[in-house]
């Protein structure tokens with residue numbers, strides 16, 4: 001192999017990526033700045049042993065991205081893929097990135113003092129490359145569901161995907177749903193199609209941008225790409241750009257309009273966001289969507305020998321921690337509690353006993369209730385959620401998920417306690433710690449149906 005060949009390959013790949021970017025920006029002008037914010041990272045080519053020419057690696061057909069907006073470009077794949085198709089994947093990856101699929105993913109291992117369950121060794125890929133076929137089934141399903149969320153918006157703008165990608169319309173599913181909503185639909189569909197010997201779609205890996213799990217080909221130490229802050233600013237400017245285009249009566253597909261609206265006014269969609277976070281917290285804890293691929297959870301472990309895996313689902317233990325310091329009215333708290341317990345019932349089964357307690361500067365006694373309306377709100381004065389969370393962690397059995405309802409006018413612990421924490425942050429002031437999942441809720445919670 002001469003040194004000239006890789007250089008020639010390099011240039012040909014760069015030219016193709018540049019052309020694909022222009023195509024993508026032209027097709028979807030409302031996403032042009034996003035397309036140009038992608039940072040292409042060229043991977044080592046896989047070379048044909050005889051000819052020395054780069055050969056495509058199907059594991060990279062999606063031009064996978066990571067959450068720092070790096071787009072991984074495999075030379076053989078790039079040279080073998082039409083420019084329009086590369087451009088389509090760029091728009092698709094932007095979709096994963098701005099919709100926060102990595103952060104929303106149920107697959108992502110949680111950092112913190114008690115690390116979440118790890119992928120077991122036999123499925124943990126030795127990974128030469130993207131490792132599509134050996135990825136665990138849950139990760140694969142989440143990837144497909146996230147693809148479904150994005151692809152219908154692209155199709156609405158006449159940007160049809162290449163063969164083998166997930167399309168809700170083609171699968172006969174409703175459009176304009178979230179990935180969280182598509183997961184159960186795809187499960188049912190995949191089972192039905194599997195009985196007929198067919199697969200739902202090709203095994204496509206869109207990279208860690210879709211599930212937050214590092215891939216072997218990513219150099220996570222290099223720090224290349226966008227920081228969290230860059231990314232936040234970029235997303236805001238993309239959303240603002242979309243709203244400008246809407247004001248100027250330029251064409252923007254409805255899915256992207258909704259996205260921009262929600263990105264700029266996050267409380268608009270608080271109900272869906274809160275629901276997604278609580279469901280994610282519960283399923284991460286329970287392992288209920290992935291029991292056959294991970295070690296049994298702490299709780300299920302005791303029974304693992306005598307109960308078949310599908311029965312070994314843990315029931316996640318949830319505690320509600322309610323800020324009754326007086327700045328939030330009881331009426332608002334009651335409505336929110338009804339919403340939160342409704343979501344928990346939906347995931348964990350109805351009328352499960354829940355533990356709840358109120359907290360102002362100190363925690364009040366624990367109440368065990370079956371319905372939100374049974375919770376008695378006591379307290380007043382200042383707030384210290386450090387005391388509240390300490391008390392939650394001291395409960396036996398210890399909770400797996402703590403849902404905190406507060407206006408955020410409180411000190412917080414410096415690090416995450418040994419449980420998942422979802423903060424329902426009421427009103428525009430206050431703050432929540434960055435180790436928690438946060439949904440901002442309007443100060444005057446409207447009754448369900450008229451938000």
Ligand SMILES: [Zn+2]
Nearest residue numbers: 092096147206
């Ligand atoms: Zn994808």
